[in-house]
Amino acid sequence: MGDYRANHCHETSHCIPCWVRYASCLDRVDGLNPWPDLEWKPFFVECYRERTVFQGVCDKSAVFSPLTRACETPYSIPRQNGGWRPSCEERRDGVYPDEYGRCDIYYVCKxxxxxxxxxxxxxxxxxxxxxxxxxxxxxxxPCGDLELPNVCQEKNDGYYLDIFGRCTHYMECKSGELAGVSMCPSGVFNPESRRCDLSQNVIKPCGNLSNPCVFKDDGFFANREKDCIEYFQCERGFMVAKFKCPENTVYNDVTNKCDDVSNTPPPCGIAPECEDKEDGFYPALNKGMQFYYECKNNTFVMYKQCEEDHGGLVFSPTQRNCDFPKQLCLDLHLGPEIC
Incomplete structure (x- = not known):
């Protein structure tokens, strides 16, 4: 561009700089290229030996893609670049409905x-x-005449990502029933904030952030990145909603509810460690002689308290069951002379 002095500004206040009027092809490959500093816009430039030979504008509703080096419609442009083409990144293999209301259109991820x-x-x-x-x-x-299955059964009131993976759609649940399916006027549904948002703020495959549900079974999981004070719900490999536990509690993956840290196993809580322990009952001396806890599948299950109607008032670490104090003394000291 510096070679063409005829297009330079010559000390005049009303002159539009050369780089604004003419796209530079310096360091550009031969052929069509996006206009410098205007990627994913309708403008493009044709280069030959680092010289500008043509400047063009895409047809209405199309933009120039630096990926394909051609004018593309929004349906051909990835969502992260401002288009409407869905992302398959961190999305399970399968067939999915179109996200923008075209009922006869579907797409495939592999x-x-x-x-x-x-x-x-x-x-x-x-x-x-x-x-x-x-x-x-x-x-x-909303495409056909068949009533949707009750996808809100056992769900709290609120908004959830569409069960079929349409990032632009969300469901409303009320009193365990589906109240309706809506489409975001712009952007995609954010299951964390539970409102429509920009894709840059949303987890994959709807946005740019990592998807914690892609390899998980359906269910609820503690958000360990937030010290387990939050938890999220996974369905079909998608995060459909995120929740927050009440103050001074964390999410317990064993009981599937918010719980006190003392009742929650590591890494979310401080309950006893059950790794490498056989299934069964163990004394909980930190809570008192009448308490014990259960381990199952190397995981802490819960604390329990001995009662008179259920074997005795204290827990015997040798017999690993509830018993009465005198019998516990005999078990520990192996003789009646002390007890």
């Missing part, structure tokens, strides 16, 4: 790679339950 959009033949539309094209009367709402 090996975390987006393999393309596909269209059902009319009059069929995509059925996200079966993963196949189907008649509208067999396809669930």
């Amino acid at each position: 090996g975390e790679i987006f393999t393309g959009f596909f269209r059902c033949e009319r009059p069929e539309i995509f059925n996200p339950i079966s993963g196949e094209c189907d008649n509208p009367e067999k396809v669930p709402y």
